[in-house]
Amino acid sequence: EAGVAQSPRYKIIEKRQSVAFWCNPISGHATLYWYQQILGQGPKLLIQFQNNGVVDDSQLPKDRFSAERLKGVDSTLKIQPAKLEDSAVYLCASSPGPKDTQYFGPGTRLTVL
Amino acid sequence: GQNIDQPTEMTATEGAIVQINCTYQTSGFNGLFWYQQHAGEAPTFLSYNVLDGLEEKGRFSSFLSRSKGYSYLLLKELQMKDSASYLCGGGQNFVFGPGTRLSVLP
Numbered sequence: 536e537a538g539v540a541q542s543p544r545y546k547i548i549e550k551r552q553s554v555a556f557w558c559n560p561i562s563g564h565a566t567l568y569w570y571q572q573i574l575g576q577g578p579k580l581l582i583q584f585q586n587n588g589v590v591d592d593s594q595l596p597k598d599r600f601s602a603e604r605l606k607g608v609d610s611t612l613k614i615q616p617a618k619l620e621d622s623a624v625y626l627c628a629s630s631p632g633p634k635d636t637q638y639f640g641p642g643t644r645l646t647v648l
Numbered sequence: 649g650q651n652i653d654q655p656t657e658m659t660a661t662e663g664a665i666v667q668i669n670c671t672y673q674t675s676g677f678n679g680l681f682w683y684q685q686h687a688g689e690a691p692t693f694l695s696y697n698v699l700d701g702l703e704e705k706g707r708f709s710s711f712l713s714r715s716k717g718y719s720y721l722l723l724k725e726l727q728m729k730d731s732a733s734y735l736c737g738g739g740q741n742f743v744f745g746p747g748t749r750l751s752v753l754p
Contacts, residue, residue, distance in 0.1 A: 570744075577652075577737070577745050577746045578691070578735070578737075580741060580743070580744075626691075636693050637693070639691050639692070640690060
């Protein structure tokens with residue numbers, strides 16, 4: 536069974552630029568999560584989707600971050616404009632349902648200069 | 649918010665036993681997950697406790713007390729490859745603790 540796929544794996548941008556990350560969850564998983572993990576810290580949930588609907592985006596900085604999962608499968612997370620403090624690994628995870636075990640993708644390491 | 653606390657770092661010797669504790673606010677928690685995360689890699693699932701008590705899975709065991717908001721991960725017969733961060737997490741808004749960085753020394 537294929538795992539969670541993410542791209543790109545690495546991205547370096549200048550502050551104030553825009554960036555987008557893509558995630559393809561495990562087939563059949565209805566729930567999709569985006570996390571931000573700053574070096575040395577645990578992952579912080581940014582947004583949770585159930586199919587194509589948002590369940591929780593309370594910790595998403597909505598002035599600069601946006602995410603969508605239009606067809607209830609793939610998802611994109613966008614940052615516009617990026618700030619230095621956005622440098623982190625962005626992890627995507629999926630699960631069959633909202634209370635089930637989450638399976639993580641390899642992450643995208645973002646460096647903002 | 650839902651707070652989860654873990655020790656930041658622990659050190660143990662190869663072949664030994666180590667217990668990593670996790671405490672959390674009980675409100676909104678239906679169970680507790682443990683994940684292992686090697687440096688530069690994504691977290692991988694270790695265990696999920698939804699009922700009180702100890703669950704054993706090979707060299708790893710996890711314990712939960714829902715009334716006390718307390719869990720621990722027990723690692724036996726430590727190996728060098730167990731050097732990693734161990735994350736506990738759960739709750740309605742799926743919160744992770746800061747992670748415990750375990751170093752296994754020869």
